[in-house]
Amino acid sequence: MDTELSFNVLMSGLAALPVISVLFLIQFKGIEYVIVKQRWIFVCLFLLPLSAVYDVYYFMRNWVVFRMSSAPKLHAERVQDIQSQVKKWKSDKSQQLMCTGRPGWQTISLRVGKYKLTHRKIFINLVDILDIDTERQTMKVEPLATMGQITAMLNPLGWTLPVLPELDDLTVGGLIMGVGIESSSHKYGLFQHVCVSFELVLADGSVAQCSKDENPELFYSVPWSYGTLGFLVSAEIKIVPAKQYVRLEYKPVHCFDDVSNVFAKCSKEAQENEFVEGLMYSKDKAVIMTGQLTDQAEPAKINAIGNFWKPWFFKHVESFLKTGPAVEYIPLRHYYHRHSRSIFWEIQDIVPFGNHPIFRYLLGWLTPPKVSLLKLTQGEIIRELYEKKHVVQDMLVPLKDMKSSLMCFHDEMEMYPLWLCPFVLPALPGMVHPLGNQEELFVDIGAYGNPKNPNFHFRDSTRKVEEHVRKVNGFQMLYADSYMTREEFREMFDHSLYDKLRKNLKCEGAFPEVYDKINKSARH
Numbered sequence: 001m002d003t004e005l006s007f008n009v010l011m012s013g014l015a016a017l018p019v020i021s022v023l024f025l026i027q028f029k030g031i032e033y034v035i036v037k038q039r040w041i042f043v044c045l046f047l048l049p050l051s052a053v054y055d056v057y058y059f060m061r062n063w064v065v066f067r068m069s070s071a072p073k074l075h076a077e078r079v080q081d082i083q084s085q086v087k088k089w090k091s092d093k094s095q096q097l098m099c100t101g102r103p104g105w106q107t108i109s110l111r112v113g114k115y116k117l118t119h120r121k122i123f124i125n126l127v128d129i130l131d132i133d134t135e136r137q138t139m140k141v142e143p144l145a146t147m148g149q150i151t152a153m154l155n156p157l158g159w160t161l162p163v164l165p166e167l168d169d170l171t172v173g174g175l176i177m178g179v180g181i182e183s184s185s186h187k188y189g190l191f192q193h194v195c196v197s198f199e200l201v202l203a204d205g206s207v208a209q210c211s212k213d214e215n216p217e218l219f220y221s222v223p224w225s226y227g228t229l230g231f232l233v234s235a236e237i238k239i240v241p242a243k244q245y246v247r248l249e250y251k252p253v254h255c256f257d258d259v260s261n262v263f264a265k266c267s268k269e270a271q272e273n274e275f276v277e278g279l280m281y282s283k284d285k286a287v288i289m290t291g292q293l294t295d296q297a298e299p300a301k302i303n304a305i306g307n308f309w310k311p312w313f314f315k316h317v318e319s320f321l322k323t324g325p326a327v328e329y330i331p332l333r334h335y336y337h338r339h340s341r342s343i344f345w346e347i348q349d350i351v352p353f354g355n356h357p358i359f360r361y362l363l364g365w366l367t368p369p370k371v372s373l374l375k376l377t378q379g380e381i382i383r384e385l386y387e388k389k390h391v392v393q394d395m396l397v398p399l400k401d402m403k404s405s406l407m408c409f410h411d412e413m414e415m416y417p418l419w420l421c422p423f424v425l426p427a428l429p430g431m432v433h434p435l436g437n438q439e440e441l442f443v444d445i446g447a448y449g450n451p452k453n454p455n456f457h458f459r460d461s462t463r464k465v466e467e468h469v470r471k472v473n474g475f476q477m478l479y480a481d482s483y484m485t486r487e488e489f490r491e492m493f494d495h496s497l498y499d500k501l502r503k504n505l506k507c508e509g510a511f512p513e514v515y516d517k518i519n520k521s522a523r524h
């Protein structure tokens with residue numbers, strides 16, 4: 001409690017600085033100019049120090065929990081607490097639907113769900129790593145454990161997750177209930193495909209375990225269900241041996257056709273390539289990267305890209321378009337969190353000079369600002385600006401349709417860099433599976449930034465891309481804005497098993513449907 005109090009006092013103290021500078025600027029330039037164009041002042045003076053305080057607080061809290069070895073013991077108690085909250089909701093005969101109590105601003109998604117204001121909040125305080133079983137090669141974790149926390153713990157022990165989505169603050173619960181992907185997904189599938197079992201608290205307050213052998217229908221329906229079948233309270237996830245470095249090969253490509261050809265070839269070589277990723281810098285310029293885990297590195301080629309004074313990763317990769325193909329050895333954890341420091345390339349809009357060596361050496365150690373704090377403090381003007389002039393979309397399309405999909409993105413939006421990440425989609429039951437009954441290679445095309453197409457319209461252009469994705473039997477990631485109607489959404493995502501389970505588990509009246517949580521009008 002004392003720590004919480006000092007944390008709050010510190011936050012209020014830090015708040016005073018930027019308020020004074022912002023007030024000073026408003027005198028001369030007007031509020032909108034200051035908020036939008038000079039966001040870096042607020043970010044550098046306020047959010048960066050605050051993000052560091054936030055990190056230190058959680059680091060100390062985790063350290064205490066670990067020292068007291070109390071996490072596994074507390075798990076059962078905390079699950080009981082969640083059960084009693086759900087049972088209380090039931091006995092109240094509440095008309096409200098339920099959602100998790102995690103505030104919308106804390107999540108790694110573009111918007112805040114409006115339902116957080118009206119639904120009954122169930123507080124899930126489950127933040128710990130419970131067990132690592134190196135014999136069975138699994139780890140048991142609670143849903144609020146983050147990717148940063150998991151790599152910090154697992155990698156020094158010589159283990160890692162086969163699929164480790166790169167932003168430090170992504171949570172296990174969010175990645176399972178939503179979707180998680182990484183550059184190893186062409187080999188292992190999505191985050192859900194490296195999960196072995198789930199433990200959930202259901203709408204009647206009971207606890208259910210599920211895996212591919214026990215309660216399989218529930219197991220296959222949980223991913224992409226966005227908390228609408230029950231509350232996740234733990235998950236068992238596969239782990240694999242880690243090595244010290246990733247041997248990363250940069251392959252620059254200078255022609256549109258070659259982008260998809262080289263990318264497809266590398267993605268199909270799952271035995272040779274542990275990691276495959278592409279960054280596309282214009283219609284005909286891209287760098288395709290392939291990586292292998294290794295303990296032997298050529299010392300002259302080691303590059304610790306995660307050090308705060310190093311250039312942003314996407315800028316570093318771009319330089320190979322000029323200098324030609326190359327190989328580097330990157331420490332494993334630096335590789336995993338390679339896009340964290342520059343929040344992919346979103347940071348360049350927020351701190352435009354952030355990649356300048358002077359900034360990196362002086363203040364780089366404070367970056368990145370926490371996405372949650374940026375979200376909390378963005379205000380209405382920036383929110384609207386991001387809605388109308390900025391795109392954040394990840395479209396998952398079959399690899400065979402990659403070329404037409406890149407063309408569609410180019411025609412509708414013309415925005416670069418684009419993130420290209422291959423993944424294998426097994427033919428398993430659930431909301432998301434390939435059209436036939438054979439596993440298929442897909443690619444995630446991630447577009448984050450400001451479109452250059454002068455005819456871009458945030459709703460119309462996104463709807464055209466959504467239409468293309470449905471046509472090729474692809475999927476939209478749902479953490480960003482979706483403009484689909486309910487019918488279009490049902491056409492994209494297979495609801496047959498989901499509908500059956502919602503009926504069996506008496507979810508109507510307890511949880512909203514996925515569409516009611518993710519559609520544009522449900523979010524602010």
Ligand SMILES: Cc1cc2nc3c(=O)[nH]c(=O)nc-3n(C[C@H](O)[C@H](O)[C@H](O)COP(=O)(O)OP(=O)(O)OC[C@H]3O[C@@H](n4cnc5c(N)ncnc54)[C@H](O)[C@@H]3O)c2cc1C
Binds near residue numbers: 065
């Ligand atoms: C055997 C063992 C058991 C453990 N058991 C538990 C446990 O029961 N419960 C538990 O919560 N933790 C547990 N931990 C994890 C421990 O809290 C982390 O190892 C510690 O938080 C990070 O230390 P580090 O010096 O390796 O991180 P660093 O290498 O200094 O971290 C670098 C960066 O990683 C990210 N990061 C690091 N830690 C976190 C975090 N906690 N959350 C988000 N991002 C982070 C941040 O971006 C940070 O800047 C255990 C660790 C070990 C080795």
Ligand SMILES: NC(=O)C1=CN([C@@H]2O[C@H](COP(=O)(O)OP(=O)(O)OC[C@H]3O[C@@H](n4cnc5c(N)ncnc54)[C@H](OP(=O)(O)O)[C@@H]3O)[C@@H](O)[C@H]2O)C=CC1
Binds near residue numbers: 106113
């Ligand atoms: N590389 C990648 O794969 C990336 C993935 N993402 C996306 O970010 C999101 C994850 O962000 P994060 O902030 O971790 O998660 P969120 O808090 O945004 O949670 C995402 C959804 O999962 C539900 N959920 C979370 N925990 C539980 C739980 N314990 N029980 C029941 N439902 C739960 C939430 O329900 P509720 O609404 O009730 O809170 C919400 O609908 C995912 O949607 C993911 O696709 C983003 C960036 C990169």
Ligand SMILES: CC(C)=CCC[C@@H](C)[C@H]1CC[C@@]2(C)C3=C(CC[C@]12C)[C@@]1(C)CC[C@H](O)C(C)(C)[C@@H]1CC3
Binds near residue numbers: 181419
């Ligand atoms: C599948 C993969 C790799 C997805 C990567 C998605 C990231 C690029 C997204 C996730 C959250 C995200 C939408 C976010 C933003 C940028 C793009 C992010 C980081 C920012 C920081 C942009 C600036 C905005 O003012 C605001 C702070 C609200 C958001 C927060 C979420």
